[in-house]
Amino acid sequence: xxxxxxxxxxxxxHQKYVAKEFIFETTSxxxxxISPSKVNCYEMSNWGLKDQPMASLYQSHFKxxxxxxxxxxxxxxxxxxxxxxxxxxxxxxxLVTFANGSKSVFFKGMKITxxxxxKRPYPKKQVQESKTALNELRERKNAFQRLYYHRAMAGKRFxxxxxxxxxxxxxxxxxxxxxxxxPMDDVFKLQNVSHRKYIIDHYGIDxxxxxxxxxxxxxxxxxxxxxxxxxxDIPFSNWRDPEVNQKGTYLRMVNPSTSEIHFEGVPxxxxxxxxxxxxxxxxxxxxxxxxxxxxAWRDNETRYAI
DNA sequence: AGGGAGATTATGTACGCCGA
DNA sequence: TCGGCGTACATAATCTCCCT
Numbered sequence: 001x002x003x004x005x006x007x008x009x010x011x012x013x014h015q016k017y018v019a020k021e022f023i024f025e026t027t028s029x030x031x032x033x034i035s036p037s038k039v040n041c042y043e044m045s046n047w048g049l050k051d052q053p054m055a056s057l058y059q060s061h062f063k064x065x066x067x068x069x070x071x072x073x074x075x076x077x078x079x080x081x082x083x084x085x086x087x088x089x090x091x092x093x094x095l096v097t098f099a100n101g102s103k104s105v106f107f108k109g110m111k112i113t114x115x116x117x118x119k120r121p122y123p124k125k126q127v128q129e130s131k132t133a134l135n136e137l138r139e140r141k142n143a144f145q146r147l148y149y150h151r152a153m154a155g156k157r158f159x160x161x162x163x164x165x166x167x168x169x170x171x172x173x174x175x176x177x178x179x180x181x182x183p184m185d186d187v188f189k190l191q192n193v194s195h196r197k198y199i200i201d202h203y204g205i206d207x208x209x210x211x212x213x214x215x216x217x218x219x220x221x222x223x224x225x226x227x228x229x230x231x232x233d234i235p236f237s238n239w240r241d242p243e244v245n246q247k248g249t250y251l252r253m254v255n256p257s258t259s260e261i262h263f264e265g266v267p268x269x270x271x272x273x274x275x276x277x278x279x280x281x282x283x284x285x286x287x288x289x290x291x292x293x294x295x296a297w298r299d300n301e302t303r304y305a306i
Numbered sequence: 307a308g309g310g311a312g313a314t315t316a317t318g319t320a321c322g323c324c325g326a
Numbered sequence: 327t328c329g330g331c332g333t334a335c336a337t338a339a340t341c342t343c344c345c346t
Contacts, residue, residue, distance in 0.1 A: 026345095073312075073344070089314070142332055148318065149330070 003082050005114040007031045008039050008057040020044075023074050029054070043068070043075060061111045061119040067094055084116025091140065093133045104130045154189035157182055158198075174198075184208060205263050209250070217249070217269075220291035227291040228252040231268075249286070251294045266294045 002010075007019050011033040021029040030042045030049060040053035041062075054075075056063045067087065068075040080086040084099040087106065094106040099116030107126045111119035121127075161181040162174040179202035187199040187208055200208065214232040221227070232248045251264045266286055273285040286293040287302060296304035 091315085138333085144317080145332065146330085153329090 001078075001082060003114065004041070004055070004057055004062055007041075008059075008062075011039050012037065021078070023078050027074050029075075029078070031057075061113045063109050063111050064096075064106075065108060067106055083112065085112060090137060093137070095133070103134060105133050150189045151191050154186040155191070155195075157186060158190060158192075158195050179203075184211060206261050209263065218290045222291075222295075225254055225256055227295070229266075229289065229291045229294050249294070251291065251298070264298065266297055269293075 002021065007021070008031075010016060011019060011031060017033045019031040021031070023029065026046050028044045030044045032040050032042065034040050037059060039057040041055040041057060043050045043054050053065055054068065055065060062083075068079070076087050086097045088095055088097065095103050096106050096110070096112075097103050098112070098118050102118065104110070104118060104122065105126060107123070107129075110122065110126075113119050122130075158177070161178045163176045165173055165175045177198045179198050182199055182202075184199065184203050184207070187196050187203075190196045190199070209230075209232055212232050214230050216228050216230050218229040219227065228251075230250050230252055232250060247268055249266050249268045251266055253262050253264070254260070255262055267284055268286075269289040270285040273281050274287045276282055282302075283297075286297045292304040296302060299305075
């Protein structure tokens with residue numbers, strides 16, 4: 001397999017104008033000399049030649065003009081072997097990983113050396129974009145690590161507070177749990193739902209939610225029963241900005257027969273999703289920030305019918 | 307149209323650093 | 327000295343999309 005530099009040299013230094021690299025029976029790259037010192041590289045398939053070059057080759061580097069069509073694996077494999085850099089998506093970012101391990105977001109016309117390193121300087125805008133993207137990915141990872149840490153610690157506290165029936169069983173059910181040993185907010189840290197339930201039963205969901213910042217968005221009385229729609233700041237969420245806690249919307253209601261207070265989680269109100277015409281997007285939100293809309297969502301309706 | 311390989315994401319372990 | 331955190335490295339789960 002010849003490298004970009006091989007093709008560049010063979011065309012520039014000889015009386016040749018075109019060369020073809022065969023990648024797969026339906027895919028090739030066509031190298032065309034368009035000036036005494038510049039070679040364009042086009043993607044070629046059964047459907048013909050792309051009208052825009054994928055890359056332009058120069059003496060010391062090449063420019064990458066677009067993110068290979070449909071993340072074309074064969075082309076990307078070729079680029080990673082021959083170009084010594086790789087292209088990959090991560091959480092919505094198009095990232096280029098260079099031979100020296102550094103990364104940058106992709107941008108049209110980025111210069112890369114034949115050894116697979118960035119030919120700097122890159123435009124300030126893209127440098128900043130890369131910084132932001134890489135930082136977000138790092139923080140996302142760190143947030144998950146914090147989650148695992150606190151989850152494990154809460155798990156240990158639970159184990160210590162619990163007395164188990166039979167330690168040989170794969171699924172151990174606690175015989176007794178001294179919940180008073182457990183801090184209330186472990187309810188947000190324990191992964192096991194049935195373990196969380198001990199804390200909820202002990203403290204009561206009302207008391208737990210009362211410790212959190214929350215406010216009533218809407219109230220309504222339906223058939224004599226009072227309902228509140230409340231928005232709660234969820235702690236320990238792995239939201240990007242620790243100053244901005246994630247919100248959770250709950251319907252608070254009173255069970256008419258037992259007069260127990262009951263909470264039911266509903267999706268947060270999202271204006272944009274609510275306007276969507278796609279059903280599954282509309283399912284991700286309540287259609288308005290009201291008790292009735294929340295009840296309608298629960299009943300899988302668009303309007304609440306008593 | 308479906309299978310499956312490769313790509314991406316989720317989940318985790320190990321370990322060292324840092325400040326109280 | 328230790329709780330808490332960040333990073334590197336590893337593996338499992340899930341998704342995408344190419345190719346037959």
